[in-house]
Amino acid sequence: MNPKIILIHPPIAKPSEPPAGIAKLAGCLKANGVNYRVIDANLEGILYLIQNTAQNNTATDRWTLRAVKNLQRNLAALRNIATYSNKSTYQRAVSDVNRLLNLAGKARGVDMSLADYHDSNLTPVKSSDLICAAEKYQDNPFYPYFETRLTDALKEGPEFIGFSLNYLSQALCTFAMIGFIKHVNPRQKIILGGSLVTSWAALGVSIDKFRGHVDEMIAGAGEQKLLELLEINDGRTNYPPDYKEFSVNQYFTPGFILPYSGSRGCYWHNCAFCPEKSEENPYLPLPVFQALEELQVLTRQTNPSLIHLLDNAISPALLKALAQETLSVPWYGFTRVTKHLADDDFCLALKKSGCVMLKLGIESGDEAVLDSLNKGIDLPTASAVLKSLKKAGIATYCYFLFGTPPETKASAMKTLDFAIEHHDCIDFLNLAIFNLPAGSIEAKSLETQDFYEGDLSLYKNFQHPQGWHRPVVRNFLEKTFKKHPAIAPIAQRMPEFFTSNHAPFFVLNKAY
Ligand code: SF4
Structure with missing residues (x-):
């Protein structure tokens, strides 16, 4: 037909x-x-x-x-x-x-x-x-x-x-x-x-x-x-994904990766730099029991080597449910830095459920910058989370963001200090330079120009209030941050091109 x-x-x-x-x-x-x-x-x-x-x-x-x-x-x-x-x-x-x-x-x-x-x-x-x-x-x-x-x-x-x-x-x-x-x-x-x-x-x-x-x-x-x-x-609003039509053995990975999302949008929805906020995308989670059931069915159907949870931030409710479940397949995903991840027993339970790696948006080692970005996290908790995950044997893939409007060189140095202090708890590092979402509130209060001179550009270039501009930030990252002896081995560990998509396989293989 x-x-x-x-x-x-x-x-x-x-x-x-x-x-x-x-x-x-x-x-x-x-x-x-x-x-x-x-x-x-x-x-x-x-x-x-x-x-x-x-x-x-x-x-x-x-x-x-x-x-x-x-x-x-x-x-x-x-x-x-x-x-x-x-x-x-x-x-x-x-x-x-x-x-x-x-x-x-x-x-x-x-x-x-x-x-x-x-x-x-x-x-x-x-x-x-x-x-x-x-x-x-x-x-x-x-x-x-x-x-x-x-x-x-x-x-x-x-x-x-x-x-x-x-x-x-x-x-x-x-x-x-x-x-x-x-x-x-x-x-x-x-x-x-x-x-x-x-x-x-x-x-x-x-x-x-x-x-x-x-x-x-x-x-x-x-x-x-x-x-x-x-x-x-048909009056329904949710349909489980179907992967049967995809050529399961052809992807550039050992075995099939099963991507799965338990929600759309983000439950936090507050970070000043995030398109989830500026685009006002609604948060639409599936009931936790339903997400787990779909995951189990899909796991039986596709026999994956790894589950990739795609949620912008896995909700605490879903994390708790995962901690009580054994998926029988290793999994990884993105979570916010929250207090329950600072609990050693909880992290151990996650590890037992198959959690191999968590991606964490820490963004800055300067509390004032975190507050100004509405990140909703604090550094003592971030530190405790990193240590608990390390103890449990869950790898961390940490995101840091530089050149945000409230950041200065001194703040960026605090971020470097934080990363150095926790270098033994950080397995992978994603160091990004801030892009100002075109539709954000901040874009209205800063002096901006079109970033790529295009009518479809999602970001705007802006005059940094402290002169902490992209070229200076890039220079700091390349010449100072990544060159630090405690940081360089972590930066070099990043899998070429595939980054976080291949990182869990290195963790599973205890490659470092
Ligand atoms: S937690 Fe992540 S997805 Fe959610 S608003 Fe913040 S940056 Fe965006």
């Missing part, structure tokens, strides 16, 4: 796990008996390009020759847990695979990696550039892949083709694919959804910018809107 709708996950996103948003839509369509297909064009496209580059290679430099020769061995290595016991073996495999993808992009003026995509002529934050990517779809590096794949898909005659656009790194390829589809069949209805589209909508971007290319734009959760378009009303 022909599919009513085809859902596409476009390149480039890290090819480490199936796309959760599309799996959620697939669950909804299946529950309503709608015939659909899913295409992980990201995974398929990346595999196509690296294999094609290896087969047609003309470069003679040693790195490329080694990458070509070892491609199959490197892909097998990334899918083998043993590789994650040795950082240099891993590093070589991942950088050699990336080399071939990067070469495929260079031939078309695009700098791309396993995690990112930069076109030297087009930016994804300008609607006119996205339209240009659609009109010149043959220039896209993935064109040799999607020309055949989408031609075959179109032959099935779907009523709709939906793209799930979540990252800027997917935007230009999404529009190139849309351009090709509209060229082949101008009447084909295109739906555009995903979290990037939700952010655009929060900025007031409407479908008018993409008329002629996009027929429906869906902001927020897509299930209900999709059902409306299909003229279905």
Whole structure:
């Protein structure tokens, strides 16, 4: 039977796990008996390009020759847990695979990696550039892949083709694919959804910018809107995701990673720098018992090697329920720094339930900065949490944020001191430079300019009140923070390109 709708996950996103948003839509369509297909064009496209580059290679430099020769061995290595016991073996495999993808992009003026995509002529934050990517779809590096794949898909005659656009790194390829589809069949209805589209909508971007290319734009959760378009009303609001259609053995990971979300939005919803606040996204948690039940069913169906909890912040209620449950599969996710994580027994229970790593947004080692950002955490608790997690054997992946409006160089030095003091409790470090959300309250009180000079830009550049500007902050991070002898080994531990998506495998393998 022909599919009513085809859902596409476009390149480039890290090819480490199936796309959760599309799996959620697939669950909804299946529950309503709608015939659909899913295409992980990201995974398929990346595999196509690296294999094609290896087969047609003309470069003679040693790195490329080694990458070509070892491609199959490197892909097998990334899918083998043993590789994650040795950082240099891993590093070589991942950088050699990336080399071939990067070469495929260079031939078309695009700098791309396993995690990112930069076109030297087009930016994804300008609607006119996205339209240009659609009109010149043959220039896209993935064109040799999607020309055949989408031609075959179109032959099935779907009523709709939906793209799930979540990252800027997917935007230009999404529009190139849309351009090709509209060229082949101008009447084909295109739906555009995903979290990037939700952010655009929060900025007031409407479908008018993409008329002629996009027929429906869906902001927020897509299930209900999709059902409306299909003229279905079953009265339900939640559908468990369905991963059956995804090529479970092809991702660049040892075994299948099961992504799962117990909520949408964030229960804290208060951090001044966070798009969750500025976009006013609602918090919609599933009842805890239901989330656990869905997780157990999905675990039986997909037999994962790792569960990735996608919640912006796993709620204390869900954490407590997880602590009382043994999922029989290792899991990791993002949590806020809260008092119950400072309890040794609670952390031990989490460890027993399979928790291998927690991602924690600590952001600053200066209490005044934390207060000013409405982070809702304090440093003594953060310190106690790090120590309890360390005692329980749960790895920590800590986020610190620099260059926020209330931060000064002196505050950043306090953050460095905090990280040094806790270096033995921090397994991975994410050091980010602050971006000012365009729709935030702060953006109205600071002197700002458009960051990327684009009408779709989610962030604004601003005059830092203390002169603590991005270049100075970047210099501090590279020359001072990361160079400190207590910090350097943690910074170097970060898995290339895949970062937190591969970090748990190093933890499971006790690789450091
Ligand atoms: S806890 Fe995280 S997701 Fe929630 S508001 Fe703060 S930064 Fe945003």
